[in-house]
Amino acid sequence: MTEDNSIFVGGAELPQWLNLKRANRHGLVAGATGTGKTVTLQILCEGLSAQGVPVFVADVKGDLSGLSQPGTSKDFLEKRAATIGFDDYAYEACPVIFWDVFGKQGHPVRSTISEMGPTLLARLLELNDTQEGVLFVAFEVADDQGLMLLDIDDLRAMLTYLGENAAEIRKEYGNVSAASIGAIQRRLLKLQAAGAEQFFGEPALELADFMRTTRDGRGYVNILAADDLILSPGVYGTVLLWLLSELFEELPEVGDPEKPRLVFFFDEAHLLFDDAPKALLERLGQVVRLIRSKGVGVYFVTQNPQDVPDEVLGQLGNRVQHALRAYTPRDAKAVRTAAQTFRQNPELDTETVITELGVGEALTSFLDAKGVPGIVQRTLIRPPSSRLGPVTEAERRGVMNISPVAGQYDKAVDRDSAHEILTRRAEEMARKREEEEAREAEEKEEAARAKREAREARTARSYSMPRTRRRRSSNRQSIGEAAAKSIVRAVSTQVGRALVRGLLGSLSRR
DSSP, X not given: OOOTTEEEEXXXXXXXXXXXXXXXXXXEEEOOTTSSHHHHHXXXXXXXXXXTOXXXXXXXXXXXXXXXXXXOOOHHHHHHHHHTTOTTOOOOOOOEEEEEXXXXXXXXXXXXXXHHHHHHHHHHHTOOHHHHHHHHHHHHHHHHTTOOOOSHHHHHHHHHHHHHTHHHHHHHHOOOOHHHHXXXXXXXXXXXHTXXXXXXXXXXXXXXXXXXXOTTSOBOEEEEEOXXXXXXXXXXXXXXXXXXXXXXXXXOOOOSOSSXXXXXXXXXXXXXXTTOOHHHHHHHHHHHHHHGGGTEEEEEEESOGGGSOHHHXXXXXXXXXXOOOOOSHHHHHHHHHHHHTSOOOTTOOHHHHHHHOOTTEEEEEOBOTTSOBXXXXXXXXXXXXXXXXXXXXXXXXXXXXXXXXXXXSSSOBOOSOHHHHHHHHHHHHHHHHHHHHHHHHHHHHHHHHHHHHHHHHHHHHHHTOTTTOOOOSSOSOOHHHHHHHHHHHHHHHHHHHHHHHHXXXXXXXX
16 A cells, blocks of 8 residues: 555554655654554554665664564454555565664664763763863863773773863863762763663764665664663663764755655653753754754654653654553643644544554544644554564574674774873873982982092091001991991982882872
């Protein structure tokens, strides 16, 4: 069942289509747990891929991996297809690339510290305003000195450098307190414990690899394995925000293309907004508003439309609303709010229907060719053509082995960056201190030797005078000899101590 430049979503009084020319006007897929959001997400990915549009989607539960395998015949799927008039329903797989921040269930996704930037990194580390200011100084100093911040070791080295040179840095960049530096270092340890260390490094992701198509013109579905990542909500949210930010920064303006260059799905969207500072929410709202002209559609997938801030929700033109349950007054208010976001259908009590929808049913409203929202319709979502449920480990590995990016990101690279450069600087300074201490010790020894030789010469001259020369009958030392030997021993001991201090100087020495 096809229509030019559109994706069939489901059947209602009228068939429901997502117009590709308006697909970059963003969208929302909402509904309570178990109401069919994942299947809706799956059929949207299938339809976009078939029309040559690359897709990015985070797979929170593992079920979306089934996109890589053809579905199998099931009575209830074929009954649904017949009910909605989906006459050309068939089972087929989508071209898929698996990704994973941890590198276990897909090709590694990496960014560098420099690429992420201080704003998102401050959110990831949950820094306060003062600590975020110190982080900005670290980035500024690194940029001014040409130091690349690639991984967490680089950032740690940069923060240590700030602490050791705080007096000089304060003159140009402002105050950097030891307490703030210590707090950031502790947060970095916490971040490592959450597994984010693997995300920072090289080779960094090339966004062009998210925008691939096959030789026969189908778009690749990029699936980020997020079942482990979602256990660290801050990391999950920041990784997705970084990807969106990179797309916004790198892609050129294209206006309103005939179809999107990429469609980006944010599953568990509330994690992007929970506890986000106002400045970040404002920036995100701006990015969502402007990225449309870059040919990118952004779709938020969440349980309740209220999870999405108003400044973002108002920009989502294409809507699929699965069932909501009104068990509490708060739930009832959420249902009422969701119903009010649709263009009303006089034949439909939207607020009541939202609570009555069955699994696989939804209220839908899509933008028409002129960009006008369609009136809300009660819709049976079409069945997926790919597999319902996750792939096996062997199937996943088989897809990864024939991936167009196989081998490109799998091995981490550690090149010269801030950590290595600052370490060499510290070693050079330590070497110079050792040389200076050794030189000072040598000069002291030379001075002591000259003084000793002068004293011995004076003593020898005094012994050579006949009127004072007198042989001692005892082997006991005179008071003068004992004093001279004591001085020699003291000087020798001090020289030895100086040499030892110089030889044992290290990077930890202050």
